[in-house]
Amino acid sequence: MGVSGSGKSTIAKLLSETTNIPYFDADDFHPEANVIKMKSGTPLNDNDRLGWLQTLNKLASKKTNEKGAIIACSALKESYRLLLSKNISDKTTWVFLEGSIELITKRMQAREGHFMPSTLLKSQFNTLEVPEYGLHYSISTSPDIIINNIKKKLQI
Template identity: 50%
Template sequence: MLCIIMGVAGSGKSTIGKLLSDRTGWTFYDADDFHPPENIDKMRRGIPLNDEDRRTWLFILQGLIAEIFSQQEDAILACSALKEDYRQILQGDYQDIVWVYLRGDYDFIINRIEQRQDHFFPKEVLRSQFATLEEPEAALTVDISLPPEAIADKILAYLVELGFQ
């Protein structure tokens, strides 16, 4: 089973993903770790990624997802997955993928990003991500103004409801 935690930069994908991993024992993967160097360089310079940049990265993630399922591993993947097209690429033909959307508004998230010191994502790119974002219909949507533990509780309850935990 794979739980993909999605949302724009600063929504808490990695924080929530690690928290869920700690609570479930499932392997945690951060999609940011799979960006090719060219993408990381663009983001560091404040240049938004285009569809072609993201497509290269999504195909790398497709390989990761195939490996997760071939190993019959339970895992959590933190990934922006901003467009429906991107989510379809990642979903493929797999049935056991659960999508969770961490939803927050621009002002709340920009405040979070401004407080970060250890992440390569400049705040200027956030507007581009919001412009690109297509909110998912087939996902558990969780308000990120909740404390991280409460967000994790909601996600775990959803996984139990679906019979995955």
């Protein structure tokens, strides 16, 4: 979890590749209306996110009965994390990727093909409620080091 541009997809894909646990990008589950809204530069509100979060919870719940899942999702607010992990909180580990707005802005401006413009980053930082639990990693650390630390901590 973390704001857009923090490396969630990169870390999740690498972790999936090295553990054979299926990876899912939460952005792929946004309804078209959400994507259009973000492309226009308008931040999503809680009502926009509700159905999306419920869909992701259903996916996560299903996958906990299988091989598990690695889901890259912003999960900016505590209420979102509670909904995402509803009925599976004991099987959920949160990994928070944190970095400065300056570093993440540079990363977002350098990437191509993503629907979220860097102009919405400030609204994500304003919405972010940093969890007091879970694993926290600075994005100034290399992805390989982050992956190795996660695997050691989770013994996977």
